[in-house]
Amino acid sequence: MSKADPIERVVLVVDDREDDIVLTQEAFAQAKVPTQLFVVRDGAEAISYLEGSGKFANRAEFPIPDLMLLDINMPKVDGFEVLRWVRSNPELKSLRVVMLTTSDQMIDIDLAYELGVNSYVVKPIKFQSYVELIGFLLKFWFVSSRTPSPPGQVRSQNQ
Numbered sequence: 001m002s003k004a005d006p007i008e009r010v011v012l013v014v015d016d017r018e019d020d021i022v023l024t025q026e027a028f029a030q031a032k033v034p035t036q037l038f039v040v041r042d043g044a045e046a047i048s049y050l051e052g053s054g055k056f057a058n059r060a061e062f063p064i065p066d067l068m069l070l071d072i073n074m075p076k077v078d079g080f081e082v083l084r085w086v087r088s089n090p091e092l093k094s095l096r097v098v099m100l101t102t103s104d105q106m107i108d109i110d111l112a113y114e115l116g117v118n119s120y121v122v123k124p125i126k127f128q129s130y131v132e133l134i135g136f137l138l139k140f141w142f143v144s145s146r147t148p149s150p151p152g153q154v155r156s157q158n159q
Contacts, residue, residue: 008034009142012065014046014082015039015100016074023127024069027134033142038062043077046070047085050092064092067141069100070117072108080111087116096141 011028015021021039028037040046046068049056056062068086072079079099086092099112099120112120121137124130 008036009066010036010063012049012068013037013039014068015071016041023130027131030131031135031138033138035138042074043079043082046082067096069098072099072101072103080115083115083117098137
Protein backbone atom coordinates (compact mmCIF):
# COMPACT_ATOMS: atom_id res chain seq x y z
CA MET A 1 0.00 0.00 0.00
CA SER A 2 1.15 3.52 -0.56
CA LYS A 3 1.77 5.95 2.27
CA ALA A 4 -1.32 7.83 1.12
CA ASP A 5 -3.48 4.74 1.70
CA PRO A 6 -2.55 3.12 5.02
CA ILE A 7 -6.08 1.76 5.55
CA GLU A 8 -6.20 -1.54 7.35
CA ARG A 9 -8.49 -3.81 5.33
CA VAL A 10 -10.64 -6.51 6.84
CA VAL A 11 -10.27 -10.04 5.47
CA LEU A 12 -12.43 -13.00 6.46
CA VAL A 13 -10.85 -16.42 5.92
CA VAL A 14 -13.30 -19.31 5.82
CA ASP A 15 -11.45 -22.61 6.09
CA ASP A 16 -11.85 -25.70 8.26
CA ARG A 17 -8.29 -27.04 8.04
CA GLU A 18 -6.10 -25.83 10.89
CA ASP A 19 -2.87 -26.28 8.89
CA ASP A 20 -4.26 -24.12 6.06
CA ILE A 21 -5.36 -21.47 8.56
CA VAL A 22 -1.89 -21.31 10.13
CA LEU A 23 -0.33 -21.17 6.68
CA THR A 24 -2.68 -18.35 5.68
CA GLN A 25 -1.95 -16.36 8.85
CA GLU A 26 1.79 -16.68 8.24
CA ALA A 27 1.38 -15.71 4.58
CA PHE A 28 -0.59 -12.61 5.62
CA ALA A 29 2.15 -11.64 8.09
CA GLN A 30 4.79 -11.95 5.38
CA ALA A 31 2.71 -10.10 2.76
CA LYS A 32 3.06 -6.83 4.69
CA VAL A 33 -0.26 -5.39 3.51
CA PRO A 34 -2.19 -3.79 6.39
CA THR A 35 -5.03 -6.21 7.12
CA GLN A 36 -7.16 -7.25 10.01
CA LEU A 37 -7.62 -11.00 9.62
CA PHE A 38 -10.62 -12.90 10.95
CA VAL A 39 -10.97 -16.67 10.66
CA VAL A 40 -14.06 -18.85 10.82
CA ARG A 41 -13.91 -22.61 10.44
CA ASP A 42 -17.06 -23.58 8.56
CA GLY A 43 -19.72 -22.16 6.30
CA ALA A 44 -22.36 -21.82 9.00
CA GLU A 45 -19.97 -19.74 11.09
CA ALA A 46 -19.16 -17.62 8.00
CA ILE A 47 -22.83 -16.81 7.49
CA SER A 48 -23.21 -15.95 11.20
CA TYR A 49 -20.20 -13.64 10.95
CA LEU A 50 -21.48 -11.94 7.79
CA GLU A 51 -24.99 -11.42 9.12
CA GLY A 52 -23.64 -10.24 12.47
CA SER A 53 -25.49 -12.80 14.56
CA GLY A 54 -24.64 -14.71 17.72
CA LYS A 55 -21.09 -14.19 18.93
CA PHE A 56 -20.45 -11.93 15.89
CA ALA A 57 -23.18 -9.40 16.73
CA ASN A 58 -20.75 -6.64 17.74
CA ARG A 59 -19.78 -4.98 14.42
CA ALA A 60 -17.08 -2.89 16.13
CA GLU A 61 -15.39 -6.16 17.09
CA PHE A 62 -16.35 -8.15 13.96
CA PRO A 63 -16.56 -5.69 11.04
CA ILE A 64 -17.94 -6.51 7.61
CA PRO A 65 -14.98 -7.78 5.57
CA ASP A 66 -13.58 -6.07 2.49
CA LEU A 67 -12.53 -9.48 1.14
CA MET A 68 -13.50 -13.06 1.90
CA LEU A 69 -11.20 -16.00 1.13
CA LEU A 70 -13.55 -18.98 0.95
CA ASP A 71 -12.76 -22.69 0.87
CA ILE A 72 -15.19 -25.08 -0.80
CA ASN A 73 -15.15 -28.29 1.21
CA MET A 74 -16.17 -27.58 4.81
CA PRO A 75 -18.46 -29.13 7.39
CA LYS A 76 -22.03 -27.91 8.01
CA VAL A 77 -22.28 -25.51 5.05
CA ASP A 78 -19.91 -25.70 2.09
CA GLY A 79 -18.33 -22.75 0.29
CA PHE A 80 -20.83 -22.85 -2.57
CA GLU A 81 -23.73 -22.43 -0.16
CA VAL A 82 -21.95 -19.54 1.56
CA LEU A 83 -21.38 -17.92 -1.84
CA ARG A 84 -25.06 -18.41 -2.78
CA TRP A 85 -26.08 -16.81 0.51
CA VAL A 86 -23.70 -13.85 0.05
CA ARG A 87 -24.86 -13.14 -3.50
CA SER A 88 -28.54 -13.32 -2.46
CA ASN A 89 -27.97 -10.78 0.32
CA PRO A 90 -28.37 -7.19 -0.98
CA GLU A 91 -26.17 -5.73 1.80
CA LEU A 92 -23.26 -7.96 0.73
CA LYS A 93 -23.58 -7.83 -3.05
CA SER A 94 -20.30 -5.91 -3.41
CA LEU A 95 -18.31 -8.19 -1.08
CA ARG A 96 -15.24 -9.44 -2.93
CA VAL A 97 -15.11 -13.22 -2.68
CA VAL A 98 -12.11 -15.29 -3.70
CA MET A 99 -12.58 -19.05 -3.72
CA LEU A 100 -9.26 -20.26 -2.29
CA THR A 101 -9.29 -24.04 -2.43
CA THR A 102 -7.37 -27.19 -3.29
CA SER A 103 -9.90 -28.20 -5.96
CA ASP A 104 -8.87 -27.68 -9.56
CA GLN A 105 -11.94 -29.48 -10.89
CA MET A 106 -13.68 -27.62 -13.75
CA ILE A 107 -17.10 -28.47 -12.30
CA ASP A 108 -16.16 -26.55 -9.12
CA ILE A 109 -14.60 -23.66 -11.04
CA ASP A 110 -17.62 -23.31 -13.33
CA LEU A 111 -20.09 -23.46 -10.44
CA ALA A 112 -18.16 -20.88 -8.42
CA TYR A 113 -18.28 -18.40 -11.31
CA GLU A 114 -21.95 -19.17 -12.00
CA LEU A 115 -22.65 -18.28 -8.36
CA GLY A 116 -20.79 -14.98 -8.63
CA VAL A 117 -17.30 -15.52 -7.21
CA ASN A 118 -14.88 -12.71 -8.06
CA SER A 119 -11.92 -15.04 -8.47
CA TYR A 120 -11.09 -18.73 -8.17
CA VAL A 121 -7.59 -19.64 -6.98
CA VAL A 122 -6.10 -23.07 -6.35
CA LYS A 123 -3.91 -23.19 -3.23
CA PRO A 124 -0.28 -23.84 -4.11
CA ILE A 125 1.53 -26.67 -2.33
CA LYS A 126 4.79 -24.87 -1.57
CA PHE A 127 4.75 -22.38 1.29
CA GLN A 128 6.72 -19.66 -0.52
CA SER A 129 4.34 -19.90 -3.48
CA TYR A 130 1.41 -19.55 -1.07
CA VAL A 131 2.97 -16.46 0.56
CA GLU A 132 3.51 -14.92 -2.87
CA LEU A 133 -0.08 -15.74 -3.86
CA ILE A 134 -1.52 -14.13 -0.71
CA GLY A 135 0.64 -11.06 -1.25
CA PHE A 136 -0.54 -10.83 -4.85
CA LEU A 137 -4.21 -11.23 -3.89
CA LEU A 138 -4.01 -8.57 -1.19
CA LYS A 139 -2.17 -6.10 -3.40
CA PHE A 140 -4.51 -6.79 -6.31
CA TRP A 141 -7.75 -6.35 -4.34
CA PHE A 142 -6.60 -3.53 -2.04
CA VAL A 143 -4.09 -1.58 -4.12
CA SER A 144 -4.54 -2.14 -7.86
CA SER A 145 -8.21 -2.91 -8.46
CA ARG A 146 -11.08 -0.47 -8.36
CA THR A 147 -14.19 -1.92 -6.82
CA PRO A 148 -17.64 -0.80 -5.65
CA SER A 149 -18.19 0.66 -2.21
CA PRO A 150 -17.58 -1.84 0.60
CA PRO A 151 -20.62 -3.70 1.92
CA GLY A 152 -22.72 -1.52 4.18
CA GLN A 153 -21.24 1.74 2.83
CA VAL A 154 -22.57 3.98 0.11
CA ARG A 155 -20.35 6.66 -1.37
CA SER A 156 -21.68 10.02 -2.40
CA GLN A 157 -21.14 11.16 -5.96
CA ASN A 158 -18.20 13.31 -4.81
CA GLN A 159 -16.21 10.39 -3.37
